[in-house]
Amino acid sequence: MHDINLQLNQLPYAIRAELTAHVGDTSGFTAIQRVAHHRAVANNLIAYKRSLYEPLAPGDEMAGVIADMLQGTDLSFITGPAHQPFPRWATHEIIKYLQVFVNNLAPVQTRLEQEAHQRAVQAAQEAARIAAQRQAEEAERRRIQEEAARLQAQREAEAAARLAAEQAARLLATQQAEAAARALAQRKAEEAALEEARMALALAEASMPQPATPAEANDGNTEQSAEHRPAREIFFIPGPAAMAEIDRATLALKHSIDAAVAQYASAIGPYLNTSPALAATAR
Structure with missing residues (x-):
């Protein structure tokens, strides 16, 4: 202006x-x-x-x-x-x-x-x-948002991977623990079966009659008749074959103790009985 x-x-x-x-x-x-x-x-x-x-x-x-x-x-x-x-x-x-x-x-x-x-x-x-x-x-804001989204997705993927790994590890640990527990139970059962078998064998041996000593045989009247002399008992010491059969019967006891004991007694019975020919000679 x-x-x-x-x-x-x-x-x-x-x-x-x-x-x-x-x-x-x-x-x-x-x-x-x-x-x-x-x-x-x-x-x-x-x-x-x-x-x-x-x-x-x-x-x-x-x-x-x-x-x-x-x-x-x-x-x-x-x-x-x-x-x-x-x-x-x-x-x-x-x-x-x-x-x-x-x-x-x-x-x-x-x-x-x-x-x-x-x-x-x-x-x-x-x-x-x-x-x-x-x-x-x-553009920078979008880049930051995209980077944040990428990092979030990466963190979620890593978290999912860690969770899956932890779940797999827990499952594996559970399976291993269960397998160890089964193995321990099986071992304890086998040990119990073996112990029961040993006890059964000990009881069977204890119930068998003891043979007369030579002193007891010569004591008294030497002219005593054969009818009045006691019969001689024969004791059996199991050999390798018998021991193998005993071990087999012992392992079978882990499934059923009663059945295993019966099978065990049936298996070792022939080795514990006195031969009839020897018994007739003794009489």
């Missing part, structure tokens, strides 16, 4: 007043719009003045008079037919002042337009920079 006021103050008062009246209120205009509007109004006044009177260059004696009259309050002194010299000379002076005003505002408008264009370019560049920054930030 300073540039416009500077150029307006260079106009004669009457021309400035008429131009200002035609310009009207420009309070809502930008600087470029205000300068362009003043120039446009001035050009319209120039065209209007030319339509009324054909300008004519005044002589030196008239230029000073008209310049003084233009410092008045209005331009109503321009009257008379269009062909009269005075109105034509006055119109020439008015158009000259208005044209100078328009010409002086032209570089101002150009400068303002260039500044506006530069600001628009800077604003566009700044907007592009902000947009690129936002895009970079958005």
Whole structure:
């Protein structure tokens, strides 16, 4: 607005007043719009003045008079037919002042337009920079989200793998514990069966009659008849074959102790009985 006021103050008062009246209120205009509007109004006044009177260059004696009259309050002194010299000379002076005003505002408008264009370019560049920054930030945000999602998926997979490994380890440990418990129970059962077999063998040996010693055989009457002498008992010491049969019978006891004992007694019975031929000879 300073540039416009500077150029307006260079106009004669009457021309400035008429131009200002035609310009009207420009309070809502930008600087470029205000300068362009003043120039446009001035050009319209120039065209209007030319339509009324054909300008004519005044002589030196008239230029000073008209310049003084233009410092008045209005331009109503321009009257008379269009062909009269005075109105034509006055119109020439008015158009000259208005044209100078328009010409002086032209570089101002150009400068303002260039500044506006530069600001628009800077604003566009700044907007592009902000947009690129936002895009970079958005890309970084997406990258961070994707990385977080990948890490979360990796953690979940690792947790699932650890859980599966722990479950497999627990299952294997349970199976091994159960197998160990079964083996221990089987070993204890075999040991119990073997112990019972040994006890049964010991009881069987203890229940067998003991043979008479040589002293007991020679004691008393040597002429005692064979009918009154006690029968001689024969004791059996099991050999390798008998021991193998005993071991087989012992292992069978782990499934059923009663059946194994019966089978054991049946298996070793022939080895414990006295031969009938030897018993007849003893009698």
